[in-house]
Amino acid sequence: MTGDHSPRPRPTLAHILKNSTLYLIRRFRKLPISGKLLILSFTLFYCVLVALIFVIKPGRIAQSFYDLGQRIRGHPLGWLLLATLIQIISIPPMIGHTTMLNLCGFTYGMKGFLVAAPASLVASAVVFVVLRYLFGDVLRSWSEKNQTWRALETVIDAKGLPLIILIRISPFPPWVYSNSLFASIQSVSVWEFMAATACCFPKHLLYVFIGARMAPLSDGKQREHMDTQTKVVNIILIVVGIVSAVASGWILYALVKRQLQGISLDANGLSPNVTEEPDEGASLLRNPSSESLSESV
Structure with a gap:
């Protein structure tokens, strides 16, 4: 026989x-x-942050988080405070959007979704408009010099709203950097961005649900009066929620990665075949020239 066909x-x-x-x-x-x-x-x-968690202890942190939620709930304008915080953490380079959605669940239970969803939509739209129209010249001058970014714009322009939605609900790039990403791509309109953001609502509902189930377990008094079966059910629901969020995130990321494959930059920085079915060997996320995209988001 010529050649070794044994499995690697x-x-x-x-x-x-x-x-x-x-x-x-x-x-x-x-x-x-x-x-x-x-x-x-x-x-x-x-x-x-990790060191503080170990020093302060998770139980005390959870109790403080629960107490904060109850103080916000007791204030007539607590919903406005949560909406304001969501607006702040939606501005680059802030972080903590998922935590704020959990806090909405901690504060209002599943009704927290009525705060989290519209606040996230308005916050992201404000960031998009501010970056696009107040810092548009800066974004354009940067993106025009970045070959991979120009190729990405071409792909999004070719595939339209479905790809915008897919990227938006994907865990990569994270929420705040996704706001910046779409604001810098001129082919994405404000209304397309808002429609894609609205498609994130099921994911927001899941994060609110996790916060709502964690709230009674975080309060020492409620835990003392909670029977073992109720505790187990709550823990199982929380674990299922987290696993669902992680699994759906990876699936969406894989779909985005597949959609962005095939961006092969030529000498001018643009791919002539961005709308064709991608080749397994040409992936934006694996191409050396795509590193500038990863670094920028």
């Missing part, structure tokens, strides 16, 4: 971790100083 050995977990670590290190080294400082700042922030 599967990579071990250690091998995958090693390659992933080396890849991240190479990407980090290619970043400009400002990018490196931003990554280090976020890393430091999350390290401090």
